[in-house]
Amino acid sequence: MPSGSAPAVAENGGPGAGGHAGRAERLREAVAAAGLDSLLVTDLTNIRYLTGFGGTNGACIAGPEELIFLSDFRYADRAAEEVEGWEVEIIGGEWLVGLAGRLDGRVGFEDDRLTVRDAAKLAGAASEGVELIEAGGRVEALRRIKDRSEIEAIAASSALTDGLYLELVERGLIGRTEAEVAGFVVARMREEGAEPSFPPIVASGPNGASPHAEPGTREISANELVTIDMGAELDGYCSDCTRAFATGELDVFASEIYEVTLNAQEAGLAAVAAGREAVEVDRAARELIEAAGYGDFFGHGLGHGVGMEVHESPRLGPRSNDVLMAGDVVTIEPGIYVSGRTGVRIEDLVVVGETGIERNLSSISKKLNRAA
C-alpha cells in the first residue's frame, strides 16, 4: 500500500479542483486563452472527463457563452441522467452534419483524434463563417493534473494490482505457463470488479527479451527471471506496474541486468519533481544503463502518464518536450532486453509533487522478489 504524505494538489479550488463544473470552467478559460470562439470535443474519454457521459456517441461544444453536450436519440435518456453542468441537445439525421450546424466562428477541433475524413465532412457541412482550427490536446492538458478523487481512484486501482502480485508470489510461478499466469490475474481483476487496463505481460526467461511479449505456452522454469507488467481499470481509472521475479538462483548475467535496471529505476524516481523536463528524468535513468554498457538494449521511453487511459500525457523519453507538473501521475519503467538471452523491466506509478515524488502508488518491494 502506498504511504500517504502531505498532498501537493488542492482538495478544493486551485488547478486540482474536482467536479465537472470546475473542469468545464478551466476548459472555457483554455479556449479563450487560445483565441478560439469555441472548442469542439469529440473524443469519448475527454467527453466523459468533462461531462460524466459514458455512452458511445457524443460531442461537446465549449465556448465562453455556452457549454453544450450533443448526442443522438439513442442516448437521450442516458445523457439527461449522466451529464452534469452541460446543456444537452439531441441531434437527428447525419451526425457530423448536425454537429457542423451547431458551429460558429473560430472553432478548435481535436486534430489528434478526428480522422481526415470526418474533418473534411465537418468542414464541408459547416457554414461559410466557420473556421476549423487544429486544437487537439486541450482537454488532455486538463486531464494531466489529477484532482484528489482521481488520485484516490488510481491508488485503488494500483492497490488492487499490488494485491494480485502478492497472490502470484503465494501461488508460485514455476511449472505454470505464462498464459495461465496472465489468465489468473485477469480473472481475479474481474472478480474484483475491475478490467485489465491492458493485456498483462508475463515474459519468462528468454521471452523477457521482448518488452511487449504476449504470454504464451512457455512453462516457467526454476532459476530464471519472469517480468510481469499489469494494470487494472477500476471505476474509470487505470493503474500500471511491472515487477520482475526470480524463480530461484539467477546467473550472473540476469542478476547484473536486474541490478542495473533497479539502479536506473531508482535514479529515475529520484529525478522526478514538478518543473523537471521529461528528457532530464529519462536521462537520469538512461545514463546508468548506458554506463553499464546496455544503452542499446533499452529501446523505449522511461515512462508515461496514467489516468483514465493507461497511456496519456506526459511522455518521459529522450524525444519528449513535456515538463513535469504537480499532480501528474506517471510511470517510471526502465528495462534491459537482450535478444536470445533474457530481459527485465521495473516500473512504479508515482504522483508528482512540487519537490519530488508525492506518493509512490506501487507498494511491492523491488528487492529482487522471489516467486518459485
Add this chain to the structure above:
Amino acid sequence: MPSGSAPAVAENGGPGAGGHAGRAERLREAVAAAGLDSLLVTDLTNIRYLTGFGGTNGACIAGPEELIFLSDFRYADRAAEEVEGWEVEIIGGEWLVGLAGRLDGRVGFEDDRLTVRDAAKLAGAASEGVELIEAGGRVEALRRIKDRSEIEAIAASSALTDGLYLELVERGLIGRTEAEVAGFVVARMREEGAEPSFPPIVASGPNGASPHAEPGTREISANELVTIDMGAELDGYCSDCTRAFATGELDVFASEIYEVTLNAQEAGLAAVAAGREAVEVDRAARELIEAAGYGDFFGHGLGHGVGMEVHESPRLGPRSNDVLMAGDVVTIEPGIYVSGRTGVRIEDLVVVGETGIERNLSSISKKLNRAA
C-alpha cells in the same frame, strides 16, 4: 445451430479465396485499379486481416512490386513469427517519420482511420515526390466478402451466443437484475474462451424503450418484455444477435409491437439477396413498421455487416449507398422503442447469397420466447 446449405462463396479461388497471400493479391489489384502506386494501411484490424499480425503497432505498404509490413523494435520477434507473405521491416526512431521515408509516388492512405494530425506529420516528413491520396475503405471492401473459414468463425461465435440464450431461458429472468443477467453472459463467454463483442444490452420493461440501454439495477418482473442484445468475439470474429423474451403474459401494446417488429424483421430477411440495395432491404422492413403507425419509433438503420469488427460494411439503412454482395454477413434488426412504455428489437445474423439468405446464423426461435 444454423443449418448448412450449398455455399455461394468459393472454398478456393474466386473472390472468397482465403489465406493472407490471396488477400494481399486482391489488395494489389485494388491498388492498381485505383491508379495508386501504393497503399499505406495503418488500421490494426486491416493489418491483422492482411498479414496475421496481432500486435499494437504496425503498417503495411502494398504496391505492385512490394508487400512490406512495418513495425517497431518491440515487435521484431512477433512480426517474424506471425506475418505471412509480407516482407518485414523494423523502423527505429519516430514512427511516422520512419513510415514517411518508405513512401514513394502516389500513395493512398486510410483517411477514415488516420487522424488529421498524423496525416499532417506524415505529409510533412515525406519527400517531395510523394502525393498522399485519400483512399480509406480499400481493405474494408475486401473484408466485406467473407471466405469459408471466416464464415465458419462467425458461425462458431454465433453458436456460442445462441447457447447462452438457451442458458438464460433455463435459468429464468424474473427476479434477476439486468446487470446480473449481463454479467452472467459475459462470464460465460469468457469461460468459453470468448469475449463480448460489445457490452450486452439487457433492457426490461420500460427500459426497453432505449435501444442502447445500459443494464442496470432494475429487477426483471413478470409479464413484461426483456430485450437482450449480445454477441461474442471468438478467434478474432464477432457475432451479434437480439431476442426479446416475455416473462409471462404481455399486455396488448407489448404484444402488438412485438408482432409488428417480427413481421418487419421477416420482411427484411426476405428482401436480402446479392445485388439488392441496402436502402431497399431497410425499406422492406421499415414500411411494415410505418404502416402499423410506429415509423417514428424505429430510429436506427436496419442492420450492418459483422466480421472481425461487430460493426463493419455494409450498412443497411435509409441513407446507405451500399449494395449487398454474396459473402456479406449482415444483421437484420428492426426495433420499436416507445419512451415511457416499452420497446423491442429482433435481430438475426445472416450470410448473403446470390438469390437470398445463404445461411441464417441465428438459431434461436423468434416465436415470442418465454423466459419466466
